[in-house]
Structures are given as C-alpha cells and as structure tokens.
Amino acid sequence: MAVTDSLVLSHGASGSLVGRVAALANCSRIATVGGAILALIAATSLILPHLSPYDAFAPAPTEVFQPPSAAHWFGTDINGMDVFTRVFYGARYSFLVAIPTVLLAMLLGAPAGLYAGYRGGLVDEVLMRLTDTLRIFPGIILALAIVAALGPSLLNIILTLGILDAAIFARLVRAETIALRKGGIVESAIAAGNPAWRVMWVHVFPNVQQGLIAQTSVRAAWAVRVSATLAFFGIGVQPPTPEWGLMIRQGGEYMLSGQWWAGLFPGLALLLMVLGLNFLGDGLQDILDPRRRSREG
Amino acid sequence: MSAAPALDVSALRVHFRGADGRRIHAVNEVDLTVAPGEAVGLVGESGSGKSTIARAVLRLIEPTAGRIAVLGQDVAKLDARALQALRARMQIVFQDPWSSLNPRMTVGTLVAEPLRLLGAANRADRQARVVRLLARMGLSAGVVDRYPAQLSGGQLQRIGIARALVTEPALLVLDEPTSSLDLSVRAGILTLLAELRCEMGLAMLFITHDLGTLRLIADRIMVLYLGQVMETAPTERLFAAPAHPYTQALLSATLSADPMIRRRRDGLAGEIPSPVDLPPGCPFAGRCPLAVAACETARPALAPIGGDSHRAACIRAAEVQRRLPNHARCLSGEKRR
Numbered sequence: 001m002a003v004t005d006s007l008v009l010s011h012g013a014s015g016s017l018v019g020r021v022a023a024l025a026n027c028s029r030i031a032t033v034g035g036a037i038l039a040l041i042a043a044t045s046l047i048l049p050h051l052s053p054y055d056a057f058a059p060a061p062t063e064v065f066q067p068p069s070a071a072h073w074f075g076t077d078i079n080g081m082d083v084f085t086r087v088f089y090g091a092r093y094s095f096l097v098a099i100p101t102v103l104l105a106m107l108l109g110a111p112a113g114l115y116a117g118y119r120g121g122l123v124d125e126v127l128m129r130l131t132d133t134l135r136i137f138p139g140i141i142l143a144l145a146i147v148a149a150l151g152p153s154l155l156n157i158i159l160t161l162g163i164l165d166a167a168i169f170a171r172l173v174r175a176e177t178i179a180l181r182k183g184g185i186v187e188s189a190i191a192a193g194n195p196a197w198r199v200m201w202v203h204v205f206p207n208v209q210q211g212l213i214a215q216t217s218v219r220a221a222w223a224v225r226v227s228a229t230l231a232f233f234g235i236g237v238q239p240p241t242p243e244w245g246l247m248i249r250q251g252g253e254y255m256l257s258g259q260w261w262a263g264l265f266p267g268l269a270l271l272l273m274v275l276g277l278n279f280l281g282d283g284l285q286d287i288l289d290p291r292r293r294s295r296e297g
Numbered sequence: 298m299s300a301a302p303a304l305d306v307s308a309l310r311v312h313f314r315g316a317d318g319r320r321i322h323a324v325n326e327v328d329l330t331v332a333p334g335e336a337v338g339l340v341g342e343s344g345s346g347k348s349t350i351a352r353a354v355l356r357l358i359e360p361t362a363g364r365i366a367v368l369g370q371d372v373a374k375l376d377a378r379a380l381q382a383l384r385a386r387m388q389i390v391f392q393d394p395w396s397s398l399n400p401r402m403t404v405g406t407l408v409a410e411p412l413r414l415l416g417a418a419n420r421a422d423r424q425a426r427v428v429r430l431l432a433r434m435g436l437s438a439g440v441v442d443r444y445p446a447q448l449s450g451g452q453l454q455r456i457g458i459a460r461a462l463v464t465e466p467a468l469l470v471l472d473e474p475t476s477s478l479d480l481s482v483r484a485g486i487l488t489l490l491a492e493l494r495c496e497m498g499l500a501m502l503f504i505t506h507d508l509g510t511l512r513l514i515a516d517r518i519m520v521l522y523l524g525q526v527m528e529t530a531p532t533e534r535l536f537a538a539p540a541h542p543y544t545q546a547l548l549s550a551t552l553s554a555d556p557m558i559r560r561r562r563d564g565l566a567g568e569i570p571s572p573v574d575l576p577p578g579c580p581f582a583g584r585c586p587l588a589v590a591a592c593e594t595a596r597p598a599l600a601p602i603g604g605d606s607h608r609a610a611c612i613r614a615a616e617v618q619r620r621l622p623n624h625a626r627c628l629s630g631e632k633r634r
Contacts, residue, residue, distance in 0.1 A: 184397030187357050192460065193384040193414040195377070206401045 031283020034217070037276030041269075045091035054082035056089040056242045065259045075261035077251060079240065083262055086242035087269050093243045094273055097157060097227040098220040104162030105219060109169025110205070110212060116170065117177025118186075118200050124174070131167035139164055143226050148235050157236060161223050172215055176208035210288040217281030221274045228270055244270045301369030303468040303500030304331040304354060304387075309363035311349050311524075315573060322572045323349040324524040327363075328599075329502075333467065336494060336501040338515030338532070340508055340547065344569045346524035347504045348392075351472045354502065355389050356380065368467055385415050388461035392473040394453035398445045398460075404431075405441035408459045415464055430459045434489065451482035455489070462493065470502045475510060487513055508547050512536060517606075520544045523572055523580040526599055530607040540602045540609040540618040542585050579611070587613055587620075 025032045049056055054072075060080035068075040074083035116124040134142070143160050150156040180186060181204075189203040228245030230236035237243045239250070244266040251263025311324040324346040331337045339347045352358045354365055356372045365372045367387045375383060388411070391397035398407055408431065409423045418426065428438045434455040445453055454474060461469060471490070475483040491514055494501055503515055511518050512532060519529040520543060528541040539545045570576070570583055579585070582592040591612060599610045602618065611617060 184391050184393055185399050187352070188391060188397040188460075189399070190357055191355050191384065191389045192411040193381050193464075194410075195381070195414075198414075203399050207399070 027287045028283035030279050031287060034276045034279025034281070034283055037272060038280060041091045041273055041276065042095065045088050045095070048088040049085055052082065052085040052088075054085045056081065056085045057240055059240070065254070065262070067259075068261050074265040075259075077247070077262040078254065078259075081240070081242075083247075083251075083265050086247060087244070087265050090242040090244045090247065090266060091269065091273065093154075093237065093241065094224045094227070094270075096154065097161070098223045098277075100158045101161040101165060101223040101227075102216050102220050104158065105165035105169050106212065106216070108163065109166035110173050112166070113170035113173030113175075114177055114200050114205060114208070117174035118181060118196070118204060127170060128174070131171055134164060134167040139222070140226050140229055144230060144233060144235055147230055152230070152235050152238060154237060157227055157230060161226055165219055165223065168219060169212065169215065172211055173208050176211050177204055180204050180207055214281065214285040214288045217277050217284055221277035221281065224270070224277065225274055300333055301366070302330050303333050303335070303368060304329065304502060305364075305366040305369075306330070306350070306354065307364050309350065309353060309365065310361045311346070311353055311358065312361045319573050322524055322575050324353070324360075325575075327521075327524070327526055329519065329526075331468065331500045331502055333500050334494075334498045335517065336503060336515050338511035338518040339502060339504045339521055340506065340511055340518060341521035342506060342569050344523075344572065345521040346572075347506075347521050348472050349524070350521075351389060351470045351502065351504055354470055355384075355387060381414070385411065385417075385464035386466050387468040387470070388464065388466040389470040389472060390454070390457050390461045390474045393477045394450060394457045395445070395477075398453060398457060400445050402444075403441065404443050404445070404448070404456055407445075408456060408463055411460060411464045417464075426463065427459070430463055431456075433493075434459050435485075449482075450478050451485065454478060454482075454486055458486075458490070458493075462497065462499075465497065466499070468500045468502070470504070472504045473506065474503075476505065476507065483510075490514060508536075520547065523569060523575065525580055525596075526608075526610060527581065528607075528609040528611075529599070530609075534607055538603070538607075538618055540607065540614040541581075541611045542587050542613075542617055543581050544609075545617065546586075587617060589613070 054060075058081065060076070063072075063076045063080035064078060066072050066076040066080075072082050072084065074087060077083055077086070112127055116127040143157075143164060146160045146164075147156055150160065177200075185203055185207065186199060189199045194203065227236055228243070228248070231243045231245030232249045234249070236245060239246055247266035248263050248270070251259070251261070251266065253263075255263050306327060306329040309324055309327045309329070310322075313321040313323055315321045327346075327350060329337070329339075329350070339350065341347045349358070353360045354367070354372070356365075360373065367383060370379070370383055372380070372383070402410075405424065405427055408427045412418055412423050412426065424441075428441065431438065431440060436452060436455055436459075440448065440452065440456070445456070448456070454477075458474070474490070475486050478486065487510065490501075493499060494514075501514070503511060505511060508518070515532050517529065517531050518535045520527045520535075520541065522543050528535070528539065528544045530538075530540075535544065536548065539548055570580070576582065576593065578591075578593040578595055579588070579597050582588045585592065589612075597610045597612045599608045600614070601607065602609050602614050609617075
C-alpha cells in the first residue's frame with residue numbers, strides 16, 4: 001500500500017488499484033517480472049499441493065528414487081515422496097521465514113536507525129559500533145552459530161535472522177535521517193513547534209520509508225537464502241519437512257549416483273525465488289529512488 | 298515604559314566544532330535588538346553568520362554564549378513546554394521552500410500544523426483560518442489539497458510564509474526568503490511581506506545578502522562580516538552615508554535600475570576568510586582597500602558615528618564616510634574601469 005502511495009505521489013497519478021498496479025508495472029519492467037515470479041510461486045505453493053495426488057509428508061518405501069515420469073513429474077526422493085509436490089509445498093516455508101524476518105528487522109531496525117540518526121551522540125555511536133560488529137561477520141556464519149546454539153526451530157530462525165537484518169535497516173534509516181536532518185524539513189518542523197517524536201515519525205520517517213521499502217525485497221531474498229543454507233547444514237528445520245535447503249542437501253548426496261532430480265528441482269525453485277525477489281527489489285529501487293531512475297516513468 | 302523588544306540579542310556567540318576538531322567562529326559578540334513592529338535587515342555574504350543568528354534566535358541551534366530574549370523571554374532558559382508556546386510567537390520563513398516543506402504533506406496540513414500543535418482551534422476552525430490566510434497570500438483555496446511538488450517556487454514560498462504566520466506571531470525571522478526565487482516573483486513576495494507587516498504589526502528580522510532588497514523593507518540595517526557587526530544604521534542613513542569600507546563595497550556591488558549610471562566598483566578582492574583562524578585585528582582588514590597597520594592589531598569596537606543610531610566598527614570610519622560613497626557620486630559619463 002505504501003508503495004502505491006508513494007507512486008501516486010511521485011507521478012501525480014491516481015485512480016483505481018488496477019490503475020496503480022498498471023502504473024507500477026509501467027515504471028519498471030524488472031520489478032514486474034520479479035513480482036510476477038513471486039506471485040506465481042505463491043499461488044502455486046498454495047494451490048498445487050492440494051491438486052497433487054501425493055502427500056508432501058508421506059513416505060512411500062516402494063517408490064524410492066523414481067525418475068521423472070508422467071506419474072511423478074519431478075521424480076521421487078529417497079523416501080519415495082513426490083518431489084513435485086514437495087517443491088511447491090516448500091515455497092510456503094520460504095515465505096514463512098522471509099516475511100516475518102523482514103517485518104521483524106524493519107520493526108527493530110527502523111526506529112533504532114531513526115532515533116540514532118536524529119539524536120546523534122552516544123546512542124548513535126553505540127548503535128553504529130553494534131552494527132559494525134554484525135557487519136564484519138558474514139551474516140550466514142553468525143546465523144549458523146546462533147541458530148545452532150538456540151536450537152533449530154522456525155521461530156529461532158526468524159528471530160535470529162530478523163535481529164541480524166535489523167542492523168541493515170537501522171543503518172539505512174540512519175543514513176537517510178542524517179541526510180534529511182541537514183535539509184530543511186527537520187528545522188521547519190521544529191520551528192513549527194513539533195515535539196521531537198513528531199519530528200521523527202511524522203516528518204522524517206515518511207520521507208525515509210521509500211529506501212526502506214526498496215530494501216525489503218532484497219532482504220527477503222537474503223532471508224530465503226540463509227534459511228535454506230541453515231537447513232542445508234542441518235541446523236534449520238528438520239526432515240521430513242519439505243524445505244528447499246533440506247531437500248537440496250538430501251538430494252545432493254545422490255546427485256553423483258545418478259538420481260539428479262531430487263536435488264535439482266528444489267535448487268531451481270530456490271534460484272527462481274531468490275531471483276524474483278532480487279528483480280523486484282532492484283526494480284523497486286529504480287522506481288522509488290529518483291536518483292537511480294534510468295528513464296522518465 | 299514600553300513593551301519588551303520583540304527580539305533582544307546580546308553578546309551572542311556561536312562556535313561550531315569543525316570536522317577536523319577546530320573551532321569555527323560563526324557568530325562573535327553580536328548585539329541585536331528588534332523593537333515591536335520594527336523590521337531589521339541583516340546583510341552579509343555567505344559565511345557571514347547571518348543564517349546562524351536566525352537559527353540561534355529560534356533555538357534551532359544552541360548558542361555558545363550570550364543571551365537571546367524573544368518578547369522578554371530568555372529562549373535558552375525555557376523548558377520544552379514553554380518553548381513550544383513561544384514558538385507560536387516567533388516564526389521563521391526559510392530560504393528554500395522546496396526543501397523546507399515536507400513533500401508528503403498537503404498544503405492544508407502544512408499550513409495548519411503550527412495551529413494544530415498549539416491546540417488552539419478545532420479542525421474546522423483551523424481549516425477556515427488556513428483558507429483565509431492562503432487567500433490573503435494570493436493563493437486559491439484549491440491549493441489546500443495539493444502537494445508541494447505540484448506548485449511553483451513562488452507559490453511554495455507564499456505557503457512557507459502562511460505556515461509561519463498562521464499562529465499570528467509577533468516576531469518573524471526571514472532567512473533569505475526571496476533569494477531562491479525567480480526575479481519575477483521576488484517583488485510580489487516582498488510587497489506581500491511589507492503589507493503583512495503593517496497589517497499584523499509584525500517585527501521582522503530580514504536576512505539577505507542583497508542590500509537592494511533591504512532598502513524596500515527594512516527600517517534599520519546591520520552589516521555582518523565573519524560573524525561580527527561591521528555597521529548598523531537606519532536604512533536611509535546607511536545608503537546615504539555608509540561609514541564602513543565593507544558596507545561601501547557591498548553598496549557598490551548592488552545593481553542600479555538606471556542603465557545610464559556607471560559607477561566605480563570596489564569589487565572585493567578574494568573570498569571571505571576562514572572563520573577558523575580569526576585574525577586578531579579587524580576581520581575585514583585583509584580585503585579592505587583602506588587598511589592601515591593599526592587595523593591588523595586590535596579589533597575595532599562598534600562606535601557611534603554621527604548619532605547613536607549609526608555605529609560602525611572601523612577605526613577610520615570618519616575618513617571613510619567623507620570619502621563619499623561611490624554610488625552617491627557616480628556620474629553618468631564616468632567610464633567603467
């Protein structure tokens with residue numbers, strides 16, 4: 001909603017939701033492609049597992065490692081479970097990790113960055129050194145260590161990734177806030193008699209949220225990647241959950257012995273989803289950041 | 298006994314800590330008074346500290362030393378609540394309306410905001426007042442629902458003025474309100490400000506780098522250089538008999554409307570010096586065409602010259618004044634150098 005709002009603002013256009021979506025599609029082809037990929041993944045993950053005759057969780061010892069056929073389009077895995085059903089079912093886990101992770105990261109990071117950027121001083125110093133510390137570690141390794149220590153559950157993964165990612169959002173919002181503080185909006189707001197909280201939330205925040213929105217998709221891609229990596233190393237969700245990272249791991253072991261399908265299809269699905277999110281994020285940045293706009297929309 | 302002055306600044310000093318840790322002397326020992334209803338002009342080049350004074354007056358930045366009293370209240374001593382109440386009585390119009398008006402608020406919201414924060418009127422009353430004020434600014438009621446990006450610079454500055462005046466302040470600080478506008482709309486804004494001043498009995502502190510603008514609107518002018526007052530005089534007196542070489546240089550740089558007049562120009566050589574390492578003597582000595590050795594040693598005091606209302610900080614003020622200002626003696630036949 002906020003995306004379309006800002007679009008209406010920056011283009012002076014208005015109208016129905018359809019019109020707004022059309023305007024968005026017009027702005028960036030890459031965002032449209034990314035959005036279409038994600039919509040397709042979301043829709044199929046909701047619908048296809050129900051249409052499939054197979055259960056995503058039920059082992060079938062007689063059907064182990066069937067190659068792709070008319071009965072099993074993507075073949076079966078080591079437990080005889082239908083890879084097609086599991087791949088589409090697995091997208092749910094990716095969304096289930098990505099969306100709450102990004103929301104949590106924004107919820108923690110945005111106020112911290114806003115406060116640090118606006119107030120400066122000690123709060124700012126402490127926060128920035130903290131995010132520096134998080135940044136010098138590769139995020140994946142830190143996430144591996146923390147989730148391993150906390151125990152592998154979906155909640156722990158979301159909490160860990162969300163907190164780690166909050167640093168990114170905090171830095172982003174802080175930088176934009178500092179840039180705005182030097183501009184006239186903040187002075188004008190203070191002179192008008194706004195108390196500090198109103199200056200931050202009514203005057204500064206609405207003007208930094210564009211950058212925030214543009215980042216969400218890219219950060220969601222990161223969350224999907226890292227949660228798959230965690231599962232791959234056996235620290236994420238546990239089998240027989242149809243999680244892509246887990247399926248890649250299980251299937252990958254048999255890649256060389258000829259059963260390539262069990263690992264390949266979840267791998268392609270993961271690739272497609274991360275690609276879709278990155279496309280969308282890239283496009284959003286083009287749309288929302290006028291400095292990056294290559295052509296007039 | 299008369300009412301407290303709208304603005305009374307004494308010995309104001311604002312220093313910043315530069316990126317390299319050195320002290321930047323933005324404003325040094327400035328005294329400034331604006332009587333109720335009076336319009337005082339503050340003129341100087343960029344870097345002279347004029348905008349810093351404006352921000353200190355409104356407590357947008359903290360002064361290093363000195364006292365600022367608005368309507369008799371010491372701005373630095375007020376708690377948050379009292380300061381917020383005072384903000385309704387002192388307002389500012391910024392130089393750049395594009396960057397000072399929140400692009401995500403409608404004009405109606407922007408103009409009504411100070412009233413709303415004051416909690417003075419209900420929503421309907423506020424809207425009515427906003428529409429009335431915008432009409433007075435020469436804007437149609439239709440702009441209320443527009444966003445700043447949909448309006449022109451002249452319209453935006455009128456909205457900036459409306460936002461500043463909606464709480465009916467007693468003191469209005471104008472920080473170069475016309476310098477970011479096209480020449481064609483400047484006159485309209487200045488006329489509007491002059492009218493509003495009479496109607497509302499506003500005291501004004503008008504900050505600009507253009508002396509010509511001040512001639513139209515100011516009762517009294519202060520000339521600022523490197524954060525120090527060089528000369529202060531009633532407007533007509535300053536134009537007729539400037540007593541500081543810097544004022545004379547500024548006057549010679551203002552354009553005349555008469556194309557036949559060709560005047561000698563004391564173009565100032567070089568840039569305004571760095572406010573980091575202030576020279577011990579007169580800050581203008583390095584660029585002054587009339588500087589003597591004594592100028593380098595001691596900072597001249599702001600001394601009266603021909604009456605108490607006219608003061609200049611120059612040890613040779615009397616001579617300078619006799620050396621007839623260029624614009625007063627310029628002859629139509631004089632050749633340009």
